[in-house]
Amino acid sequence: MRKWLALVVLALVALPAFAQQAAVPPTTANPFFEAWTTPFGVPPFAQIKEAHYLPAFNEGITRERKETDAIAKDPQAPTFANSLEALDQAGEFLDRVEIVFYGQLSAETNDALQGIAKEVAPMLSALNDDINLNEALFARVKAVWEKRDTLGLTQEQKKLVEETYKDFVRGGANLDANGKERLRAINKELSLIGLKFGDNVLKETNTYRLVIEKKEDLAGLPSGLVGAAADAAKNAKLEGKWVFGLQAPSIWPFLQYADNRELRRQILMAYVSRADHGDANDNKAILSKIAALRAEKAQLLGYKTWADFILDRNMAKVPARVYGLLDQLWTPALAVAHKEAEDIQAVIRAGGQKFKLEPWDWRYYSEKVKKARYDFDEEALRPYFKLDNVRDGAFYVANKLYGITFTERTDIPRYHTEVRTFEVKDADGSHLGVFMTDYHPRPGKRGGAWSGRYRNQYFRDGKDIRPIVVNVCNFSRPTGDAPALLSLEEVETLFHEFGHGLNSLFSRVHYKGVARVPRDFVELPSQIMENWVLEPDVLKVYARHWKTGEVIPSELIAKVDRARKYGQGFASVEYLAASYLDMDWHTLSQPREESTTEFENASMAKIHMMPEIFVRYRSTYFNHIFGGGTGYSAGYYSYIWAEVLVADAFQAFKERGIFDQATAKSFRTNILERPGTEDAMTVYVRFRGHEPSVEPLLVKRGLKEAPIPGMP
Numbered sequence: 001m002r003k004w005l006a007l008v009v010l011a012l013v014a015l016p017a018f019a020q021q022a023a024v025p026p027t028t029a030n031p032f033f034e035a036w037t038t039p040f041g042v043p044p045f046a047q048i049k050e051a052h053y054l055p056a057f058n059e060g061i062t063r064e065r066k067e068t069d070a071i072a073k074d075p076q077a078p079t080f081a082n083s084l085e086a087l088d089q090a091g092e093f094l095d096r097v098e099i100v101f102y103g104q105l106s107a108e109t110n111d112a113l114q115g116i117a118k119e120v121a122p123m124l125s126a127l128n129d130d131i132n133l134n135e136a137l138f139a140r141v142k143a144v145w146e147k148r149d150t151l152g153l154t155q156e157q158k159k160l161v162e163e164t165y166k167d168f169v170r171g172g173a174n175l176d177a178n179g180k181e182r183l184r185a186i187n188k189e190l191s192l193i194g195l196k197f198g199d200n201v202l203k204e205t206n207t208y209r210l211v212i213e214k215k216e217d218l219a220g221l222p223s224g225l226v227g228a229a230a231d232a233a234k235n236a237k238l239e240g241k242w243v244f245g246l247q248a249p250s251i252w253p254f255l256q257y258a259d260n261r262e263l264r265r266q267i268l269m270a271y272v273s274r275a276d277h278g279d280a281n282d283n284k285a286i287l288s289k290i291a292a293l294r295a296e297k298a299q300l301l302g303y304k305t306w307a308d309f310i311l312d313r314n315m316a317k318v319p320a321r322v323y324g325l326l327d328q329l330w331t332p333a334l335a336v337a338h339k340e341a342e343d344i345q346a347v348i349r350a351g352g353q354k355f356k357l358e359p360w361d362w363r364y365y366s367e368k369v370k371k372a373r374y375d376f377d378e379e380a381l382r383p384y385f386k387l388d389n390v391r392d393g394a395f396y397v398a399n400k401l402y403g404i405t406f407t408e409r410t411d412i413p414r415y416h417t418e419v420r421t422f423e424v425k426d427a428d429g430s431h432l433g434v435f436m437t438d439y440h441p442r443p444g445k446r447g448g449a450w451s452g453r454y455r456n457q458y459f460r461d462g463k464d465i466r467p468i469v470v471n472v473c474n475f476s477r478p479t480g481d482a483p484a485l486l487s488l489e490e491v492e493t494l495f496h497e498f499g500h501g502l503n504s505l506f507s508r509v510h511y512k513g514v515a516r517v518p519r520d521f522v523e524l525p526s527q528i529m530e531n532w533v534l535e536p537d538v539l540k541v542y543a544r545h546w547k548t549g550e551v552i553p554s555e556l557i558a559k560v561d562r563a564r565k566y567g568q569g570f571a572s573v574e575y576l577a578a579s580y581l582d583m584d585w586h587t588l589s590q591p592r593e594e595s596t597t598e599f600e601n602a603s604m605a606k607i608h609m610m611p612e613i614f615v616r617y618r619s620t621y622f623n624h625i626f627g628g629g630t631g632y633s634a635g636y637y638s639y640i641w642a643e644v645l646v647a648d649a650f651q652a653f654k655e656r657g658i659f660d661q662a663t664a665k666s667f668r669t670n671i672l673e674r675p676g677t678e679d680a681m682t683v684y685v686r687f688r689g690h691e692p693s694v695e696p697l698l699v700k701r702g703l704k705e706a707p708i709p710g711m712p
């Protein structure tokens with residue numbers, strides 16, 4: 001979940017920062033109308049009040065409109081400098097307002113900020129449309145794009161021309177008047193029915209209740225879950241009973257622990273039949289319409305299918321590559337899942353039962369297998385993971401890899417007393433950026449963990465403006481006498497977000513238009529950092545008991561490793577099946593003849609889906625791909641794509657040493673500094689020497705035995 005949230009926030013903060021240009025201040029009281037003289041130009045948080053945002057947004061929008069109009073109306077012939085570069089630099093005032101506002105909206109929000117967010121959303125969207133549909137502006141971009149090979153541009157400049165041109169074209173700039181009109185109509189309808197799809201899923205999820213009246217039906221359930229079900233019953237005026245629902249914290253532990261097989265069946269069947277009851281909340285016709293409209297839009301814009309349209313901007317590029325990856329993983333995953341099914345069936349038989357394993361039995365019995373084989377308590381790890389030590393462990397890894405240093409500073413403005421600020425210096429002592437941490441939950445902070453920025457890196461007038469980066473998380477607080485102690489998952493999250501942070505800190509691009517990273521590439525810099533968490537050489541630096549200073553015992557780590565490999569067959573199969581379903585819906589090039597149910601069944605039959613496992617999301621509630629916007633349509637695969645990259649990339653460190661300097665240097669230069677300035681696969685191959693192989697991930701997930709060195 002944290003990875004998904006981080007993506008959303010990355011998208012939110014993938015906004016350019018500001019130049020300290022002289023502005024004529026209409027009011028000296030509003031910090032957005034002034035240059036910032038704070039250390040490193042960090043936003044003067046204490047001086048920025050809610051009342052400052054709206055006037056600043058208005059001013060920023062007015063200025064950006066004027067700036068882009070001026071470019072469109074420039075009497076000079078279009079050049080890279082007066083059109084592309086000028087367009088890239090437009091909107092700096094607005095960028096500075098946006099980056100502070102959206103950072104605060106996520107980390108330190110209140111009703112006033114949320115109100116402002118609703119007010120400015122349509123204003124910003126209208127500005128965006130006005131720029132994208134400005135024909136004179138597009139004509140200038142196109143003129144430069146046509147000559148791009150003859151202008152003596154750098155690789156990065158050429159990429160800026162190509163990306164900007166693509167933005168306009170994908171927005172419909174090349175269509176005739178009829179085409180533009182049809183596109184606008186499709187976009188409008190898609191945005192409305194996408195919202196309806198999501199609303200239906202939400203309604204169906206929230207309406208269902210499994211009401212339990214007899215205490216014996218609670219057998220097997222943990223007491224915390226029973227207590228929550230009793231509270232839910234009270235809220236529903238069903239005092240003395242227990243209510244379970246389809247939300248994650250209720251249904252998944254119920255399926256894991258409830259001894260009553262019939263009740264497990266009921267709740268799981270309710271879950272998988274959401275928005276599929278032929279009533280007002282049914283999503284079958286809606287998703288059919290969405291798939292058809294997307295196919296039409298893609299073809300209007302010159303792509304064969306919606307998946308071709310989406311993937312054109314991703315590392316995968318074409319549907320065949322996504323299917324190729326899924327196929328490579330599917331066969332071994334299915335084999336392991338069948339093996340897991342046999343193990344579970346044996347446990348059922350050993351318990352004196354004769355029934356055949358069904359989907360509502362899987363989680364329940366696999367929990368029993370796991371406990372018997374790998375019994376250990378994750379909570380036993382916590383005393384070794386003191387928050388400050390873990391953070392220093394992440395700093396240590398970055399120092400060993402890249403030579404960079406982190407020094408705490410107390411003179412830099414902060415937006416909350418719990419924020420800590422560090423100056424980051426490169427190996428040669430030069431300033432690299434500012435890094436802030438904001439690690440504990442607060443009422444004004446949303447859930448999850450993410451890496452954001454209060455200023456992006458960019459060049460202005462030949463000067464390299466360095467970034468201001470923040471990691472925002474919701475980690476366990478100190479309790480009693482103990483300092484903040486993290487769970488293993490929290491430790492991995494800290495390293496993960498720190499990886500996104502390093503990506504931002506190392507950035508060295510000249511144009512904001514090339515700072516965008518493809519969705520199936522952006523999790524590489526973050527996920528890879530998680531690999532150093534359990535390395536013995538790293539553990540001995542940071543994982544020390546907070547009271548005794550003892551290094552975490554290696555037997556404990558070995559247990560973690562073993563327990564984590566169990567159940568990967570099931571997890572891989574249910575995830576991969578959903579990825580296939582997503583791709584099948586979005587590679588349609590002509591109207592279907594089957595019903596949505598027949599289509600889904602055929603999609604699952606084609607991959608020989610096993611009947612003991614349900615696809616992770618059936619079509620009628622697959623919100624990632626059908627609910628509002630484009631979301632993860634033709635993109636659900638990207639989670640595993642990133643995992644393949646990470647496992648393969650870390651293999652390079654495994655082969656040459658986890659702190660090998662040449663490998664680290666190559667990773668920094670190719671992957672971290674300028675990932676958006678070239679084709680993602682090109683930079684990956686330059687780092688790794690070959691395209692990513694799926695083998696390391698198969699081994700990591702326990703779907704394949706590691707090759708034994710020296711064996712044929």
Ligand SMILES: [Zn+2]
Pocket residue numbers: 002003006007496500523526527
């Ligand atoms: Zn992430």
